Every structure is written in C-alpha cells, then in structure tokens.
Amino acid sequence: MKTPVILLACGCFNPATNMHLRMFEIARDFLHRIEQYEVIGGIISPVHDGYGKKELEAATHRLNMIKLALQGNDWVKLSDWESKQETWTRTRQILQYHQNHLNAYLHTSDYNVDVNEEDLKWMPDNIRKRCGNKSVIVKLLCGADLLESFGTPGLWADEDIEDIVGQHGLVVITRSDINPSEFIYNSDLLTKYMFNITIVTEWIRNEISSTKIRRALRRSESVKYLIPDDVIEYIHKHSLYGSKKTKYLSPNDIFDTSTLIPSPSDNLMESPSPTNCLLICNNNLFNRNSRYDKMSIDTTESFKSHTQIPTIRHPGQAVKIITDYEGVHKMLPKEEELKIKVSLGDFKKRLGIKQSKSCASFDEIETQIKQSKEIVSLKECKSCDENLVKFIFTKHGIQVISDVETIV
Numbered sequence: 587m588k589t590p591v592i593l594l595a596c597g598c599f600n601p602a603t604n605m606h607l608r609m610f611e612i613a614r615d616f617l618h619r620i621e622q623y624e625v626i627g628g629i630i631s632p633v634h635d636g637y638g639k640k641e642l643e644a645a646t647h648r649l650n651m652i653k654l655a656l657q658g659n660d661w662v663k664l665s666d667w668e669s670k671q672e673t674w675t676r677t678r679q680i681l682q683y684h685q686n687h688l689n690a691y692l693h694t695s696d697y698n699v700d701v702n703e704e705d706l707k708w709m710p711d712n713i714r715k716r717c718g719n720k721s722v723i724v725k726l727l728c729g730a731d732l733l734e735s736f737g738t739p740g741l742w743a744d745e746d747i748e749d750i751v752g753q754h755g756l757v758v759i760t761r762s763d764i765n766p767s768e769f770i771y772n773s774d775l776l777t778k779y780m781f782n783i784t785i786v787t788e789w790i791r792n793e794i795s796s797t798k799i800r801r802a803l804r805r806s807e808s809v810k811y812l813i814p815d816d817v818i819e820y821i822h823k824h825s826l827y828g829s830k831k832t833k834y835l836s837p838n839d840i841f842d843t844s845t846l847i848p849s850p851s852d853n854l855m856e857s858p859s860p861t862n863c864l865l866i867c868n869n870n871l872f873n874r875n876s877r878y879d880k881m882s883i884d885t886t887e888s889f890k891s892h893t894q895i896p897t898i899r900h901p902g903q904a905v906k907i908i909t910d911y912e913g914v915h916k917m918l919p920k921e922e923e924l925k926i927k928v929s930l931g932d933f934k935k936r937l938g939i940k941q942s943k944s945c946a947s948f949d950e951i952e953t954q955i956k957q958s959k960e961i962v963s964l965k966e967c968k969s970c971d972e973n974l975v976k977f978i979f980t981k982h983g984i985q986v987i988s989d990v991e992t993i994v
C-alpha cells in the first residue's frame with residue numbers, strides 16, 4: 587500500500603521561479619515511479635521577513651508572486667502561516683504545524699469548529715475523501731543546497747535535523763555540483779536516517795536561482811521563461827528588485843529611449859537601427875563653430891539635457907526642434923512642422939512683412955520678428971532646409987547627417 591505524502595518546500599521564494607515549481611513535478615514523478623508513495627499535495631511556505639536574508643523582499647510581495655505563479659496549478663498550494671508568525675520559525679516547527687493540523691483535520695470529527703477557513707487554504711482538495719483514515723506524511727522537499735546547509739555550523743540544531751529526517755523525511759532534488767549522497771555518507775546522523783531521504787536526480791539540469799533572477803532584473807535583462815509571465819509583470823508593476831522594464835523594445839510599447847535599446851529582432855528597426863531621429867533646424871543647438879567631431883553628445887540623456895525633447899518617443903520617429911528667439915530649443919508643434927519648411931519669403935509674409943519689401947539682412951528680419959511677437963522664429967537661418975541636421979541614434983553611436991556632411 588502506498589503512503590500518502592504532502593511535499594512541503596520552505597525557502598525565500600524571492601522571487602518564485604519556474605524551478606521552484608519544477609521541483610514539485612520532478613519529486614512527484616519520482617515518488618510515483620518507485621511506487622512507494624502517493625503524492626496528494628504540495629505546499630509552498632515562504633520564509634518570514636524576520637529571516638533577514640540579504641535582498642529579501644517583503645512577505646506580502648513574495649506571497650502575491652507565489653499566488654500568481656501557482657495559478658492553474660491544481661495540486662501545489664501556498665501556506666502563509668509561517669510568514670504570518672511574529673518572528674522567523676524553524677523549519678522543524680513548520681513541518682510540525684502542518685502535520686498536526688493535517689492529522690487533526692483527518693482524524694478529529696469536530697476539527698473544523700474553531701478553525702478559520704483561510705488558515706486551511708494549503709490543505710489539498712478533497713483530502714478527506716482521498717485519504718480516508720490513512721495517515722498522511724508531510725515531507726520536506728528541498729534542493730541539494732539546503733541539505734548541504736545542514737552542515738553549516740550553528741545553522742541547524744541536531745535535534746531539528748533528526749526530527750526532520752526521522753519523523754517526516756526529505757526529498758532532495760540534485761542541484762549544481764553538490765553530491766547529496768556523499769554529503770549523507772559523511773554524516774552519521776543522516777546515514778542513520780537515509781531510508782527516509784529520497785534523492786531525486788534532475789536530469790534536465792537547470793541552474794535557475796532567485797539570486798540570478800534578481801541580478802538579471804537589476805540589470806534590466808530578460809527573465810522570460812525563467813519565471814512566470816504574471817510574476818514578471820508583478821515585479822515591474824511594483825518595481826521590485828531594482829527592476830526596470832526589460833531594455834528590449836516591444837513594437838507597441840511607448841518607452842523611454844534613455845533606458846531602452848532596440849532588440850535585435852525588432853522589425854521596426856531599419857539599418858542602422860535608429861532609436862531616435864532628430865531633425866534639427868538651426869545650428870544654434872550646437873555651435874556651428876565647433877566641429878561635429880568635437881561635439882560631446884555621448885548619450886541620449888545628455889542630448890536631452892541640451893534640449894526640451896520629451897522623454898517618450900517612438901523608435902525612428904523624427905522630432906523637429908528649432909531654437910526660439912530667446913535661444914531656447916523647442917519641439918515644433920505639429921502644426922508648426924509645415925511652417926518650418928517655408929522659405930524666407932513665406933516667413934516674411936507670415937510675419938506681416940510686405941511681400942514687395944525685401945529684407946537685406948538677417949538683422950532686419952530679427953527686428954521684424956521681435957516686433958511681431960512671433961514665438962517661433964529662425965535665427966541665423968536663411969532657409970531652414972538649408973541647415974537641416976539629422977541625428978540618428980543607432981546602437982553604434984549617433985549618426986549626424988547634414989547638408990554638408992554625414993558622419994557617424
């Protein structure tokens with residue numbers, strides 16, 4: 587007769603990864619294959635905030651992420667008991683708590699009387715029907731690194747280890763280059779209870795760890811297919827782990843060009859993959875006297891600080907900028923975009939200068955502009971098109987195209 591077991595995984599789940607979920611699947615497959623146990627449920631018990639591990643996110647967030655990760659999982663459940671305690675609780679007590687409640691639930695007829703339904707959400711569905719009077723054992727499911735931590739001086743009490751492996755049992759999933767069999771062999775205590783320790787080899791080796799996920803998020807690298815999509819969305823929504831949205835562009839995204847670079851697969855991009863294109867009318871934006879090769883526009887950010895470019899633009903979208911009379915660089919409003927193309931003659935007309943009167947010099951036009959209180963004017967610019975400079979931000983640098991030269 588197979589023994590019914592519930593697999594309980596303790597840990598930080600900071601955040602929950604696909605590998606945390608895979609552990610349950612791998613363990614269940616193995617236990618069923620050896621035909622000794624029937625796995626009737628799984629429990630994830632995230633550690634208390636008081637555990638104080640570096641970069642540990644608040645339990646509320648970790649719990650929410652586990653809930654999202656478990657959507658659609660019909661046999662692994664979340665237990666928030668541990669995280670709701672006053673302080674950090676030893677793993678042995680966590681196993682005992684769940685074991686005691688399970689025993690009482692299955693074998694005490696009036697168990698439900700004083701128990702809050704919320705506190706039993708970790709209980710497998712229909713457990714009474716499925717197990718009848720059989721005893722269910724809660725086993726600790728862990729990776730080989732947790733088993734190895736048993737050997738860290740002062741971390742685990744011997745009586746706790748003895749209780750965990752003796753009363754409950756361990757299911758250990760291999761991880762990295764840790765050899766759990768050798769670790770057990772080196773420990774008298776573990777060797778004594780090795781009948782109750784099941785080592786499951788993960789043949790599809792997988793080095794996902796929460797630490798690596800946090801690192802990738804911090805660096806704005808993609809964590810897709812390593813953690814569930816809903817968890818990724820949650821992390822970005824709450825800006826957890828110093829995450830910014832992935833630096834890769836999604837065609838429909840409106841994004842900040844200062845943090846985003848185009849994905850190699852972004853089909854919006856044309857060679858040489860411009861991320862932003864600026865049409866600059868008027869050389870005042872950068873002093874005409876300084877050579878282009880002396881220009882110090884090293885980042886989009888520093889470029890923006892010179893101008894009043896709004897931060898959100900679409901890839902490849904042209905922005906027209908002119909310098910107003912005070913010398914302030916401005917984005918051209920849509921309706922002004924057409925006007926920028928007008929010739930000097932058109933300008934004079936717009937400013938109320940008689941068509942017949944020709945302006946001999948730029949100074950003359952300036953005087954007229956001042957009088958007319960036009961907001962947008964062209965300074966030092968005989969014909970805007972003449973001085974049009976196009977900046978294309980590429981992943982290789984900034985390409986500058988003007989009427990006189992093109993440099994990258």
Ligand SMILES: Nc1ncnc2c1ncn2[C@@H]1O[C@H](COP(=O)(O)OP(=O)(O)OP(=O)(O)O)[C@@H](O)[C@H]1O
Pocket residue numbers: 595596597598599600605606609727728729730731732759760761792793794795796797798
């Ligand atoms: N890739 C993996 N292979 C095997 N076991 C794993 C793996 N990732 C996590 N585990 C196990 O999952 C349980 C919970 O782990 P925990 O939340 O501490 O995750 P972690 O990824 O090891 O975290 P961190 O990188 O922050 O130390 C532990 O028993 C751990 O050994």
Ligand SMILES: NC(=O)c1ccc[n+]([C@@H]2O[C@H](COP(=O)(O)O)[C@@H](O)[C@H]2O)c1
Pocket residue numbers: 596597598632633637639675676677678732735741742743746
């Ligand atoms: N003495 C103990 O019961 C003991 C000691 C160290 C870690 N743990 C548990 O191990 C789990 C994993 O911890 P780490 O992420 O530090 O490896 C946590 O749930 C933690 O509470 C228990």
